[in-house]
Each structure stands twice: as structure tokens, then as C-alpha cells.
Amino acid sequence: MSLGLPDPEAASGDTNGEISAALEVASVSHSYGKRKALDNVSFRVRPASFCVLLGLNGAGKTTLFSLVTRLYAAQRGTLRIFGFDVNHAPGEALRRLGVVFQARTLDLDLTLQQNLSYHAALHGMPARETQRRAEEVLGQIGLLGRANDKARTLSGGQIRRVEIARALLHRPRMLLLDEPTVGLDVKARADILKHVRSLVAGTNIGVLWATHLIDEIEPPDDAILLHEGKILDRGKASEIAARAGVQDIGAAFKKLTGIEGEGTSWDQS
Structure with missing residues (x-):
């Protein structure tokens, strides 16, 4: 269940002269009062890679982004950007980070x-x-x-x-995008996705793309399935589907979450 990287709990930073992760999230939990938004979340995003964080609305994606960008302080766990701890070295961490929030901010x-x-x-x-x-x-x-x-x-x-x-x-060397295609038509969605994928190929930037839309994921993509604040699986989208015994990531997400019926927000239709 890995993204082809060392264990998420392992130390971050340089390993034999190479950065092990663009973004490392280790054992992160966060609550709003009695409601737990994130529950022991751990994963890594590889440098120069396109990684999709897939989850329904309310899964915890925006909370996670708020912790990474220090809008909130993580109540438990560690977040590092290219080895720099977001809480202990925020200047070094955040200057390596670019962010596109879900809400329009121009x-x-x-x-x-x-x-x-x-x-x-x-x-x-x-x-x-x-x-x-x-x-x-x-x-x-x-x-x-x-x-x-x-x-x-x-x-x-x-x-x-x-x-x-x-x-x-x-x-920046790492780009976070929180539901960047919400409210856009089909062509605009496709154009934005194509542009960001080209950035990874052309500039070697690491990307974490949060979405609830299955059709924004391709089989070779790194993917993290987040549901009700917990990670259900992570790895290549095709590998997640294979482990779930289904043909594609959409069917895997449906099976792992136990969601049934039409009209759900993750449905491609």
C-alpha cells in the first residue's frame, strides 16, 4: 500500500543526497471539537510526481491542506515539505510550496x-x-x-x-491544488488538468491534486483514498484497483467506502 517510497513513518530529508519526499504527512490527526476530521493520516508525495488525493466532500482534504499551509496547527503528527518541518521551520517549508485553494482568491x-x-x-x-x-x-x-x-x-x-x-x-517545488476544477465546464476542467500534468513533466514540480472526481485520475497516477478522515489505500491507481479486485479506481473507491447508489459526488456521471 505504498507509493513506492520508504515507510511514511521513516525520517524525512536527504537520503544519499536525494530528497525522499516532496511532502511527508506522518501520523497526522486533527479534530474540531468532538468531530475527528483526520485520523492518523500518513503518506508521502514523491518529488516530480502527480499524486491525486481522492475523497468525497467532507473527507478531510481541505483540513489536510489547511494543516500543510499552516492555516491551522496540527494537533498530532508531523508535516514536512522537502524535509523541512512545517511547524518548526515554516519559512523554509512554505517557500517551497505553491497553493491553489478551492475558493477563488483573486x-x-x-x-x-x-x-x-x-x-x-x-x-x-x-x-x-x-x-x-x-x-x-x-x-x-x-x-x-x-x-x-x-x-x-x-x-x-x-x-x-x-x-x-x-x-x-x-x-515552488511542490504544488497543492484543492478541488481546482470545481464549478468549471468539461473543457475547462480538461484544460486545467492537462496544464498541471504538463507542469510535472516540464518543470519536475511535485503535485498533490485533491478531488472528488474519479475521471481526473489515470491508472498510472499515484493516488491516496481518503474517507471520513482515514486513508483506505494508497499507491498507483491501477494497483489499488487490482488489490480491491475490480477493474478501475472508481469501482475500488466504491467498494472500499461501501458507498452504493447513483448520484454520489464521486460518480463520473
């Missing part, structure tokens, strides 16, 4: 350039570097010509692409 009354410049200032980037990087990332998503347009003039898919570009502005 300021709609600012231009694309202004949105990117504000983000760059938060990371202490100098003005000349900000301008160069903004042109580069906007060019990569085909929106360089709209740098001076207000964000509210963009479509939903374009806004999401700008949010991804903004997350990459400071050249």
Missing part, C-alpha cells in the same frame, strides 16, 4: 499583473524579478496579452489558470 477588482505583484511582494520578490516572472507565467497560460485586464473580466477557467500561475510565481 481580487476581481485588480488586474492580473496587480494580483501577481501582490503575491510576489508577500514572498519578498524584487520588482524586476516580479515583472519578468509575471510575464513568463502569464505567457505559459496564454494570458500575457490580458495582464492589464481586471480579473473579473475572465472566465472561470481563466481565473483558475491565473491562480495556478500565481502559485508558481515564486518557483
Whole structure:
């Protein structure tokens, strides 16, 4: 049940000169009052890989992302980004991280350039570097010509692409995306997914892509199945299906969660 990496409980950091994990989550638990949102969650995301965190709405995906980004402090367990502990070395950890949250976060009354410049200032980037990087990332998503347009003039898919570009502005080595295609049409969803997969291939960035949509997972993908705050299985999507004795990851998720019936949020239809 591994992603082809050392055991999640093992120490993080350099091993023979190589970083063992882009993201390591070890024995993490978190509760809201009496409700346990995460229960002893452990996994690793390999550097330069695309990993899918699959779970229904309310499974704990957003809570996990909030802990990784230090919006909340983990009540139990350890989180490391390229070997740096999120709680003990937050500056070193978080500067290696780019984040796209589920909720839209662009300021709609600012231009694309202004949105990117504000983000760059938060990371202490100098003005000349900000301008160069903004042109580069906007060019990569085909929106360089709209740098001076207000964000509210963009479509939903374009806004999401700008949010991804903004997350990459400071050249992180790990990218978190929380339900990045929610509310988008089929073509926009496919375009966003294709773009992020191309980032992994072209820039060697590590990606953790959280979703409840089965059709965003391909058989060779690393996958983590999260349900009611617990990990049900992890590994290649095809291997998870094989272990469950079914043909695909959707059927495996249905079998492992015990969910029956039509119209569930994970159903591809």
C-alpha cells in the first residue's frame, strides 16, 4: 500500500543526497471539537510526481491542506515539505510550496499583473524579478496579452489558470491544488488538468491534486483514498484497483467506502 517510497513513518530529508519526499504527512490527526476530521493520516508525495488525493466532500482534504499551509496547527503528527518541518521551520517549508485553494482568491477588482505583484511582494520578490516572472507565467497560460485586464473580466477557467500561475510565481517545488476544477465546464476542467500534468513533466514540480472526481485520475497516477478522515489505500491507481479486485479506481473507491447508489459526488456521471 505504498507509493513506492520508504515507510511514511521513516525520517524525512536527504537520503544519499536525494530528497525522499516532496511532502511527508506522518501520523497526522486533527479534530474540531468532538468531530475527528483526520485520523492518523500518513503518506508521502514523491518529488516530480502527480499524486491525486481522492475523497468525497467532507473527507478531510481541505483540513489536510489547511494543516500543510499552516492555516491551522496540527494537533498530532508531523508535516514536512522537502524535509523541512512545517511547524518548526515554516519559512523554509512554505517557500517551497505553491497553493491553489478551492475558493477563488483573486481580487476581481485588480488586474492580473496587480494580483501577481501582490503575491510576489508577500514572498519578498524584487520588482524586476516580479515583472519578468509575471510575464513568463502569464505567457505559459496564454494570458500575457490580458495582464492589464481586471480579473473579473475572465472566465472561470481563466481565473483558475491565473491562480495556478500565481502559485508558481515564486518557483515552488511542490504544488497543492484543492478541488481546482470545481464549478468549471468539461473543457475547462480538461484544460486545467492537462496544464498541471504538463507542469510535472516540464518543470519536475511535485503535485498533490485533491478531488472528488474519479475521471481526473489515470491508472498510472499515484493516488491516496481518503474517507471520513482515514486513508483506505494508497499507491498507483491501477494497483489499488487490482488489490480491491475490480477493474478501475472508481469501482475500488466504491467498494472500499461501501458507498452504493447513483448520484454520489464521486460518480463520473
